[in-house]
Amino acid sequence: MTNQSKGLIAIFTACTIWGLSGLFFAQLDGVPVLEVLAHRTLWSAAFFCVILALQGKLRVLTTLLLSRQMLTIAAATTCITLNWFTYIWSIHNHHALEASFGYYIFPLVSVMLGMVFLGEKMRRRQAIAVCLAALAVVYLGYSLGRPPWIPLILACSFGLYGLIKKRLNAEAIVTVTAEVILLVPFSLAYILGLEFGWFGLPAGSGLFGTGAKVSILLLASAGMTAVPLMLFSFAAQRLRLGTVGLVQYLNPSLQLCVALFVFAEPMTPGHMVALPIIWAALALYSWPARAQRISVA
Numbered sequence: 001m002t003n004q005s006k007g008l009i010a011i012f013t014a015c016t017i018w019g020l021s022g023l024f025f026a027q028l029d030g031v032p033v034l035e036v037l038a039h040r041t042l043w044s045a046a047f048f049c050v051i052l053a054l055q056g057k058l059r060v061l062t063t064l065l066l067s068r069q070m071l072t073i074a075a076a077t078t079c080i081t082l083n084w085f086t087y088i089w090s091i092h093n094h095h096a097l098e099a100s101f102g103y104y105i106f107p108l109v110s111v112m113l114g115m116v117f118l119g120e121k122m123r124r125r126q127a128i129a130v131c132l133a134a135l136a137v138v139y140l141g142y143s144l145g146r147p148p149w150i151p152l153i154l155a156c157s158f159g160l161y162g163l164i165k166k167r168l169n170a171e172a173i174v175t176v177t178a179e180v181i182l183l184v185p186f187s188l189a190y191i192l193g194l195e196f197g198w199f200g201l202p203a204g205s206g207l208f209g210t211g212a213k214v215s216i217l218l219l220a221s222a223g224m225t226a227v228p229l230m231l232f233s234f235a236a237q238r239l240r241l242g243t244v245g246l247v248q249y250l251n252p253s254l255q256l257c258v259a260l261f262v263f264a265e266p267m268t269p270g271h272m273v274a275l276p277i278i279w280a281a282l283a284l285y286s287w288p289a290r291a292q293r294i295s296v297a
Contacts, residue, residue, distance in 0.1 A: 007238030010249045014231035017224070019254025022099070024224055025091045028217055033089045035194065036221065038187040039208060040084065043222035044087035044229075045184050048177035057174060064170050064178050067204065072168055077179040078160040080229075088154045094279050095150055096259035097271065102154030104278060105137050109159035110248070114241030117163060125284060133281035137275040143270025162244060165236040172233030176226075249282055 028036050052058050064073070090099040111130055114120035122130065141148045168175045189198070197203030207214050236244055256275070259265045 003238045007038050007235040008247070009233035009276060010231040010241075011239065011244055012146055012250065014228040014235065017228040017231075017252040019102075019251045020258065021087075021224060021228075022091050022096055022255055023218070024221075025088050026219075026263070028214070031091055031214060031218070033085060033092060034190060036088055036218070037081070037116060038190045039218040040225050041081075041180055041183045041187040041222040042191065043219055044225040045180040046179060047179070047222040047226045048173065050293045051173060055173075057171070060171070061174050061177055061181075064174055068169070069168060070283070072164060073175065073178045074159050074182060076161055076164040076168070077182045079157045079164065080179060081183060083157040083161065084225075086150060086157070087225075090154075093235065094257060094265065096263050097265050097268070098144070098148065098150040099154060100252040100255035100259060101140055101144075101148060102151035103135070103154035103158075103248060103255060103275075104133075104140070105151050106135065106158050106219055107246045107248045108134050110241055110244060111156045111246070112161055113159055113163045117165065118241055120240055129284035130282040132284065133278050136277035137282065138279075140270045140274040143273075144269055146225055149195070162232075162236050163187075165233055166241060167209060168237075172237060173230050176229050180225075222246070247283060249278065
């Protein structure tokens with residue numbers, strides 16, 4: 001199996017997990033977003049470190065953390081943290097449809113970043129497809145009747161994260177571990193602040209340990225975080241940034257289904273018009289690649 005094939009499998013699996021993750025975080029609706037984020041970070045770091053220890057790569061992690069790539073890792077950490085916070089907040093505040101809109105915009109942001117910073121080029125048919133998808137998401141934003149802050153933050157933060165990951169010269173699991181480790185001091189300080197009343201936080205207000213369900217879910221957030229993030233990092237280093245971006249449409253499509261059929265959020269006229277246009281654009285974008293493979297075979 002080629003590196004490109006492995007990358008495609010990885011990105012499809014990651015997008016499926018992300019697309020259904022709203023079901024998971026909705027179970028933590030009563031937990032403050034910052035507490036969810038803090039535990040998600042802390043247990044993810046522990047999860048990653050165990051994996052690296054089993055693989056004998058802790059020394060590689062230490063070397064990376066002390067290298068010149070540290071600023072790049074810090075930039076990636078900032079982007080993914082902003083993305084995590086915004087997504088969890090949107091689920092807890094019944095904006096799952098807007099979150100799905102954000103991940104429809106993300107591929108367009110990713111394609112533009114790839115063209116501007118990496119010199120990636122597209123065929124004419126593919127360029128038309130991207131413009132068609134852009135028209136659809138602009139109309140969708142207009143139909144909201146207000147600035148789409150949630151979609152824009154999600155799209156831009158994740159697009160920049162993908163671009164930064166392309167510039168890191170290290171294994172995916174090592175770079176992801178380094179990213180979450182940078183957040184551990186802040187997460188631990190917040191969790192302890194909830195327990196002991198530090199930083200002006202109400203003492204004893206942390207929900208971890210107050211019930212089996214909440215505690216298990218907060219622990220399980222490590223796997224929900226670690227697995228797709230590792231897969232995305234793996235794919236980002238093996239595929240064109242534009243390819244990574246456009247496959248991401250699977251994620252918001254699943255999010256949309258969850259929002260409509262599980263969370264019962266109303267379908268807006270804007271979504272009803274824009275979604276068919278977006279899927280048509282995806283078919284137009286991917287058709288030349290499929291045709292080429294058929295002709296070679």
